[in-house]
Amino acid sequence: MQDSGHSRWPGYVVGLGVVIAAALPAFRPAQHDSFPLSTYPMFARKIDKPHLSFIERLDDRDRAHRLDPELVASDEVMQSYRTIKRAVREGPEAAEALCKSIARRLAKHEKGKREVRLRVVRARFDPVAYFVEDAEPEEREVIASCKAGRNR
Numbered sequence: 001m002q003d004s005g006h007s008r009w010p011g012y013v014v015g016l017g018v019v020i021a022a023a024l025p026a027f028r029p030a031q032h033d034s035f036p037l038s039t040y041p042m043f044a045r046k047i048d049k050p051h052l053s054f055i056e057r058l059d060d061r062d063r064a065h066r067l068d069p070e071l072v073a074s075d076e077v078m079q080s081y082r083t084i085k086r087a088v089r090e091g092p093e094a095a096e097a098l099c100k101s102i103a104r105r106l107a108k109h110e111k112g113k114r115e116v117r118l119r120v121v122r123a124r125f126d127p128v129a130y131f132v133e134d135a136e137p138e139e140r141e142v143i144a145s146c147k148a149g150r151n152r
Contacts, residue, residue: 057106
């Protein structure tokens, strides 16, 4: 009869390996995420007040209205957000180029009936206040502004 303790070692090694692999995410930074062992970083740490970038259109009374994603780049929200974020990250010239491109497209779509005035804005939000109280951003920075359409 064979020693049953000796044949169990591969099982112990594999079991210990699984336990270590499952515990490793606890020792990585909260921002790190990987498949299949996710730390769910969006829930693993408190997120401070993030900066978000967006495009806003000014009406005839200079009131700002955020542009819908499909008017920016795509009807996919994240694609439009990434387009704006990339332009802001690349600097004021890239943000202004994006602004002018969107303004020209909107003016052409509206057949020049009125002037299109846009701003690229980077703002800091308190996420809880924004979603619960519909609060305005705590900080705002206009990265670029542009016009297109009538009188241009």
